[in-house]
Amino acid sequence: MITGTVALDTIQTPFGKVEKALGGSAAYASFAASFFSKPNILSVVGNDFPKEYIELLKKRQINLDGLQITGKTFHWEGFYEFDMNEAKTKKTELNSLADFRIKMPENYKETKYVFLANIDPDLQLETLNQIKKPKFIVMDTMNFWISGKKKSLIDLIKKVDVLLLNDGEARQLFNTASLVKASKEALKLGPKAVIIKKGEHGSLLFTKDKHFSAPGYPLEEIKDPTGCGDCFGGAFIGYLAKTGDLSESNMRKAVIYGSVVASYNAEDFSLNRLKTLTMSDIEKRYKEFKDIREF
């Protein structure tokens, strides 16, 4: 089960622009997860949400029983400058997200694998509390919640198995320049693993006594990095749910599958590249990830 946002995104990058394209953390994450398992979405959209987007998600066998439809869809407008490392927000219209109250379908409550993708940590916590016996919980967040709801966030981190953060967020949350120190602090709160996403520089997986460094994929051009972190998280938990193996060594593989799907996602706007992605594309790039780090 994946909770988070489903949004309409208006995005400008040096390589083009899209208006009201399908976006949101839960949309990206469930799309990425769908290559490995059959995710259930828990989120909300508005009456203006295009039918074609619903069809797109359904075609990937994503279960939308938990997708409420009310009011107007959450709309984010942002842009990226030359270096593409940071999204700048122009406008955020929360719309139906502003008074989103969780109504969890009964069958969702039996979920074993839970991905709390980026959304208000109070909603993440409330979602988690309704799941009877979760086996494996992954959470993501963003700088906005670290500044605004740090206490809720810390409470939540104590309950999850894996914390996902990008490098800037890790430094911000634990008030240190050292990612190694930040990860140690995070592990002290309870999670079995912390994953630090570093964009083009790859990602780091820290567990109690191990460290894994995943390379970044050498993309010549990044068209739109929106949703890459969500894709990473979705593919990560999707692969673990599929294999049922939660060992550190299998988590390393899951990190690479996350990196693979995220790298494809950056090649085009919105979910455009993922629409035509195949499992054989994924396996091909997974093998490339092996080659580029072999010595």
Add this chain to the structure above:
Amino acid sequence: MITGTVALDTIQTPFGKVEKALGGSAAYASFAASFFSKPNILSVVGNDFPKEYIELLKKRQINLDGLQITGKTFHWEGFYEFDMNEAKTKKTELNSLADFRIKMPENYKETKYVFLANIDPDLQLETLNQIKKPKFIVMDTMNFWISGKKKSLIDLIKKVDVLLLNDGEARQLFNTASLVKASKEALKLGPKAVIIKKGEHGSLLFTKDKHFSAPGYPLEEIKDPTGCGDCFGGAFIGYLAKTGDLSESNMRKAVIYGSVVASYNAEDFSLNRLKTLTMSDIEKRYKEFKDIREF
């Protein structure tokens, strides 16, 4: 043979301060190379250069026949702030470096492995021209020369086998945010390989049709990053000179040895950590580099 600077460094980081400590690109590089082969230094120091530093270099079997002694030693004063990614210069006193004229000992002219460590590109070029039949040439540079002597730098790049740059320099020199694009541009100039050093994020080795991504070592604390890039280059060419194997796959190993020595160097000020470093320390961390990237 390694040319570059031998300096007295006054450095402040959040973890302490050293005054007139042994530094300079050729000092770091030859010290790092000495774990693998017997480097010859071509550089200049002043009459004030401490005897103990001479002894330190000699103890590592570094040949100082090409180290001129005249005037006052080049002195650099700089500091690092919280994030330690960029050295800020407080003062540069070129002293004897200002009118350094190359006098190459006859036996140096037979050198097969040449490392043109960071120094004025006109001096790098002049040095290279005096070597009879170089087999393998590696060069490094810095942002200062990219701004000030771009033409000389481009001329030099056309003559070398491997170009070393850090990520900021690669973006600056080739005027692109994409490191992949920057590397392709660099390869077009002639080098067989381009290595982009990314500090804590590791490094990238690009050849015509291959890409290698070396992880960064997860240091909890970096005391002083000065000279890490020089150590990387010195260990890189030192290992290649030792093995005599210039294949892409052996260059990958050389990149890891470079990363290992550089990571140790960051653990203390000046060459303090390297003074006590042993080959078994190096091999131990080389193995760790294998472990952290395995999946």
